[in-house]
Amino acid sequence: MILESIGSSSAIGIDALWSNAAALVVVIPLIGGAVAALLGRGRIAWAWAVLCVLASFILSLFMLNLVLGGETIGYEMGNWEVPLGIAYQIDSLNALIITLVSAMALLALLFGLPTVEHEIDPKKQSMFFGTFLVCVAGLLGMAATADAFNVFVFLEISSISTYVLVAMGAKQNRQALTASYNYLILGTIGATFFVIGVGLLYMVTGTLNMSDISSILAGMGDDRVVRAAFAFIVIGLGLKTAMFPLHTWLPNAYAFSPSIVGMFLASTATKVALYLLIRFLFSVFQTGSSFETAMFDFVLAPMAVTAMIVCSVQASFQPDVRRLLAYSSVAQVGYMLLGVSLGTAAGLSAGLLHLFNHALMKGALFMAIGLAGLGLGVVRISEMRGMGKTMPFTAAGLTVAGLSLMGVPLTAGFISKYYLVIAALERGWWWAVVAIVVSSVLAIFYVGKMIEAMYLHEPAKHADGSVMKVKTPVLSLIALYILVLANVWFFFDPSLPFGLAETAASALIGGEGS
Amino acid sequence: MEMSFPVDMNLPINLFTILDMILLSMLVVVAIAIVRLNNLFSVVMLFGVYSLLAATWFVSLDAVDVAFTEAAVGAGISTVLMLGAMLLTSRRALPTTPLRHWTALLVVTATGVALFYATYDMPMFGDANSPANSYVGLEYMTRTITDISVPNVVTAVLASYRGFDTFGEVVVVLTAGFGVMLILGIDGTKPGSENSEPAGKKEKPAKNSSVASEAIKSPSNHHVVLGVIAKMLIPLIVVYALYVHFHGDYGPGGGFQAGVIFASAVILYSLIFGMAETRRALPPALVRFCSILGVLIYGGLGLVTIIMGGKFLDYNMLDTHDTIHAQHVGILIIELGVLVTVAGVMLSIYYGFAGRYRDLKDQNW
Numbered sequence: 001m002i003l004e005s006i007g008s009s010s011a012i013g014i015d016a017l018w019s020n021a022a023a024l025v026v027v028i029p030l031i032g033g034a035v036a037a038l039l040g041r042g043r044i045a046w047a048w049a050v051l052c053v054l055a056s057f058i059l060s061l062f063m064l065n066l067v068l069g070g071e072t073i074g075y076e077m078g079n080w081e082v083p084l085g086i087a088y089q090i091d092s093l094n095a096l097i098i099t100l101v102s103a104m105a106l107l108a109l110l111f112g113l114p115t116v117e118h119e120i121d122p123k124k125q126s127m128f129f130g131t132f133l134v135c136v137a138g139l140l141g142m143a144a145t146a147d148a149f150n151v152f153v154f155l156e157i158s159s160i161s162t163y164v165l166v167a168m169g170a171k172q173n174r175q176a177l178t179a180s181y182n183y184l185i186l187g188t189i190g191a192t193f194f195v196i197g198v199g200l201l202y203m204v205t206g207t208l209n210m211s212d213i214s215s216i217l218a219g220m221g222d223d224r225v226v227r228a229a230f231a232f233i234v235i236g237l238g239l240k241t242a243m244f245p246l247h248t249w250l251p252n253a254y255a256f257s258p259s260i261v262g263m264f265l266a267s268t269a270t271k272v273a274l275y276l277l278i279r280f281l282f283s284v285f286q287t288g289s290s291f292e293t294a295m296f297d298f299v300l301a302p303m304a305v306t307a308m309i310v311c312s313v314q315a316s317f318q319p320d321v322r323r324l325l326a327y328s329s330v331a332q333v334g335y336m337l338l339g340v341s342l343g344t345a346a347g348l349s350a351g352l353l354h355l356f357n358h359a360l361m362k363g364a365l366f367m368a369i370g371l372a373g374l375g376l377g378v379v380r381i382s383e384m385r386g387m388g389k390t391m392p393f394t395a396a397g398l399t400v401a402g403l404s405l406m407g408v409p410l411t412a413g414f415i416s417k418y419y420l421v422i423a424a425l426e427r428g429w430w431w432a433v434v435a436i437v438v439s440s441v442l443a444i445f446y447v448g449k450m451i452e453a454m455y456l457h458e459p460a461k462h463a464d465g466s467v468m469k470v471k472t473p474v475l476s477l478i479a480l481y482i483l484v485l486a487n488v489w490f491f492f493d494p495s496l497p498f499g500l501a502e503t504a505a506s507a508l509i510g511g512e513g514s
Numbered sequence: 515m516e517m518s519f520p521v522d523m524n525l526p527i528n529l530f531t532i533l534d535m536i537l538l539s540m541l542v543v544v545a546i547a548i549v550r551l552n553n554l555f556s557v558v559m560l561f562g563v564y565s566l567l568a569a570t571w572f573v574s575l576d577a578v579d580v581a582f583t584e585a586a587v588g589a590g591i592s593t594v595l596m597l598g599a600m601l602l603t604s605r606r607a608l609p610t611t612p613l614r615h616w617t618a619l620l621v622v623t624a625t626g627v628a629l630f631y632a633t634y635d636m637p638m639f640g641d642a643n644s645p646a647n648s649y650v651g652l653e654y655m656t657r658t659i660t661d662i663s664v665p666n667v668v669t670a671v672l673a674s675y676r677g678f679d680t681f682g683e684v685v686v687v688l689t690a691g692f693g694v695m696l697i698l699g700i701d702g703t704k705p706g707s708e709n710s711e712p713a714g715k716k717e718k719p720a721k722n723s724s725v726a727s728e729a730i731k732s733p734s735n736h737h738v739v740l741g742v743i744a745k746m747l748i749p750l751i752v753v754y755a756l757y758v759h760f761h762g763d764y765g766p767g768g769g770f771q772a773g774v775i776f777a778s779a780v781i782l783y784s785l786i787f788g789m790a791e792t793r794r795a796l797p798p799a800l801v802r803f804c805s806i807l808g809v810l811i812y813g814g815l816g817l818v819t820i821i822m823g824g825k826f827l828d829y830n831m832l833d834t835h836d837t838i839h840a841q842h843v844g845i846l847i848i849e850l851g852v853l854v855t856v857a858g859v860m861l862s863i864y865y866g867f868a869g870r871y872r873d874l875k876d877q878n879w
Contacts, residue, residue: 016820023816023826030685031813034806037692077678079828083650084657086678124696131692134685141682153682160686164693177697193625200632206645216645228632 018062022075022088025059025098026141028052029105030157033133042117042125049129050109053136057102060095067095068500074146082146083209089146093504096352096497097143097275100359104267105136111367111479112260115374119172119258128168132260135161139272148198148284149208151276155194155240159187162269166257179252186249190239197232200225201284214284227291233280234295240273243337244307247330254326259370262322267363270333271355278340278348282508293343300341305435307334312442316449319380321369324446325362328405331439332358338432339420345505346423352501354416357404357490361413364401364483368394371480375470381449386459390470393477395454397484402447404487407440412490415498530574537571552607558596565589578766579668582758586774591860594781598867662841664763672768673845677827680848681812684855691805691859698866737786744786751779759853763842769849773856781864789868801861808855812848819844 017024032052039045063073073090076082090098109132120128138158145151163184169176202208204225205216217226235246242250250270254262285292308331315327336358339351371394372378372387387395404411417436424432460468490497544564551557565588572581637644658670672680755775762768784792816827824831829844 016823020820020826024820027813027816027826031810031817034685034688034809034813037806038803075825077826078674079825079830080675084653084675086676127692127696131689131696134689134692137685149676150679150682153679153686156686157682157689160689160693164689164696167693167697170697196629203636203644203646206647206649206651208650224635225632228628231628 017059020075021059021063022073022090022144023077025056025063025102026088026137026144026154028055028059028137029133029140030137033130033137035130036133037127037130039126042120042122042129043113045126045129046109046113046116049133050106052133053102053105053109056136056140057099057106060099060102063090064095064099066090067092083207083212086145086147086150087209088144089211090144091504092500092507093279093352094143094275096356096500096504097272098140100356101136101139101143101268101272104264104359104363105132107363107367107479107482108260108264108267111263111370111476114473114476115259115370118374120168121171124168128165131161131164132264135165135264139268142272143275146210147208148201148210148213149195152191152195152198155191158269158272159191159240162253162261162265163187165261165265166253168261169257172258173256175252176256179249179256183249183253186239186246190236190246192236193232193239194236197229197236200229200232204229210279210284214286217284217286222289226285230285230291230295234277237273237277237280240270241277241337242270242273242330242333244303244311244330244334247307247311247333250330251323251326254329254366255320255322259366259373263363263366263370266325266329266366267359270329271359274333274336274340274355278352278508281340282348287343287509296341296343300337301429301432304334304337304341305432307331308338308435308439309442312439312446316442316446318446319382321372321378321381321384321450322366324381324450325365325369328443328446329358329362331443332362332405334439335417335420335436338435339423342423342427342429343509344423344427345502345509346419346426348509349498349501349505350416350419350423352504353419353494353498356497356501357412357416357487360483360486360490361401361404361411364397364480364487365405367476367480367483368398368401371472371476372398374476375472381453384450384453385457386454388455390459390468391472394472394480397477397480398454399451400484401487402451406443406447410488410491412487412494415491415494419498533574534571537567537574541567541571552609554600554603554605554607555597557607558593558600561596562589562593565592579666579672579768582766582771586771591774591778591781594778595860595863595867598864602867602870661837662845663838664842664845666763666765668766669762669768669845673848674829674841677829677844677848680852681816681827684809684812684852687859688805688809688855691862694863694866695802699869740786744782748779748783751782752776755779759849762849763845769852770856773853773858774860776853776857777860777864780861784864784868789865793865796861798862798865801858801865803858804854805858805862806855808851808853808858810851811854812851815844815847815851 029052032048036045036048036052039048066073067090073088075088075090077086077088079085116125116128135158138154138156138161141154142151142158145154163180166183167177167180169179198208201213204220204223205213207213207216220226239246239249254266257265281287281292311327311331311334315324315331318324318327332354336351336355339347339349339354342348342351369378372384372391375391375394376383376387378384378387387398400411404413407413407417417440421433421436424430424436541564544560544567548557548560548564551560565584569581569585569589572578572584637646641647654667654671654675658664658667662670662674664670755772758767758775759769759772762772780792780796783795815829819828819831820826822831827844827848829841830837831840832843833840
């Protein structure tokens, strides 16, 4: 029997690949991570990691294609039917997230080899790439699963690997260790809150499958246990999303981690947590219940607006470039949460679109800063002086991504802010529109500081007065420019992310007839 | 739904309730003591006491598997590992500012209030009609015998119905091991050697380990009694670990607990005979390989079931004629994976700490 199935033609093997795509997209990097740690040399482990993530990316594209065709992919682990076993479910909401995470992981690896060789002890590189793969798999698993407890397991996988990856910045700066420790403590509190919430839900529903929980909750009246579960889950995931004021772990974790880690986390980690928050808010708990509406209006929206303004101000005063970008990330999470808190399909799809676009811009910005750090040892803005001459390509890429962060027309950032403003106006939240404008002006200020340093100041010169040219690794530059072009491309053709976001938003909210 | 009281109303108070209350109040007392103490050694010891009390309470709740894990992990190996970590730092915590305590107290109080608030609508404790006891939980109880046919339903849920979660947990354990190896040094290299020569370190691991082993003087020569007793105990502990492993289908136990027990046997060996002997018996490279191997066994089985035409971790594919047999084989294989990874990671963490001790004097223990 065994030989029969193994010995059959390779076409069946390919079939098995496609029919198990939902599981393999997560499992390949998960097992690959363990294998990578066995490969002695850094470069071999890197090549293996690229291979694993590429496989994941191809599988996610395959599933994205099916989802675009209107399908919902279900997968039952161990072939146990729901709710006995754990199931994966890929629909328009998480197909986008899965593709985003696997694409960002691939780009991070393409970009990151020279920075890893510079920043990580050679003996540790293979295990570093192994941990990176595990982190990717953890995030993918969180996005793919339809089981509330399985979310927790993969949350732990991604969190613990993230703490380790952040701490690996210690060779550059010892502060990475305290940054990682703070993140570990807060992240563990977040995970604990989340699992308490899931436990309470299990107590009143007797099941862990998300849609099963949802349908049982729909038949129940108001219940204190459900309310407590709601609070615990929102706070737990809020910590992971860096929802203001639960964001204090983020700036240092992004600033002191190795370049490749900061870039990958900035473009994926908070996004996956936000996706889960949306999933729980709209498809597990009952939308329209009094406490959820109250939470949106009186907690989520004010916090989102505060984050947009306060953290943009904080970003403006950061001399450290990566801390600047990290504070800006918390502000940008505010935009996404504002979209969510509107509670309308338009608001949610604008928030999702901004989630996608923000991954593109922050990914590109962190890549560019990573290359500047590699070439010039840039840590502070003042050290970026004259980068327009010493590293012209990197500087140009950084500028375009920075413009996208401001929300300038011809970049993707404009589109999502535009839809967000429209959605806010539809609900008559003019104060939110004011906050968007103020926050964008602040973004002009802090991005402008970087652009000014790069182009309006003279670079450091050699003794003979010639400008020193810095060589940039080609592969890293290609990865950077893929993201930079994506920032422009999705201005002209936002149909892919926007179509998916709209379908997802109307599936989550449309049923309520709002 | 009708509310039925599980407690026999004729008795004023159930005796088990009294026991639970005593255990819970002891837990509270120990927790407060842990918060208030500055002496880290006492804190670590009290953590062990806390875990043991929790384990006892779990037994009284009929959650024997959880109790076993709590006793083995919480009271057993994590106490050893925390003592190991403490040896690397200091014995006393620095005094903290009172304000920080107040904010923490505020958060903790809010959490407690939320939980109390929820208790009002919770099902009664032990209610047979509660959702957790009547829906999926009940289905596991009734179906295990026909689907998997192992007497211990916990093992059936853990290893088969929700085997994917367990796979995830094994990866969590491995990731923790990666973390300790990456931060403390892969082969337990001494501190300073990493930072002083960042690049192009060519020396072999074996050399490192001999440097480290010199630092840790074996205390064996003046602990004859300990040595003799340990030599008698260690084989028994290992046999017990294997018993716990293979008995997991029938009673409480399984790969997690067995891996921890096995690791503690090796740690006992190293405490008595020194790290040098331990490294010779179980080289760090082997331990590291084992921690990865377990995940490969577990995940590899999943990939095999896919290749055989099933879904990930669908054990039935292993023997389509006799699915009960297939389930048993599958559970045995994945439990082996769990055992190997857990034991490997626990030892890797221990080696990571032990490799950093400058000098391990008797009075330090």
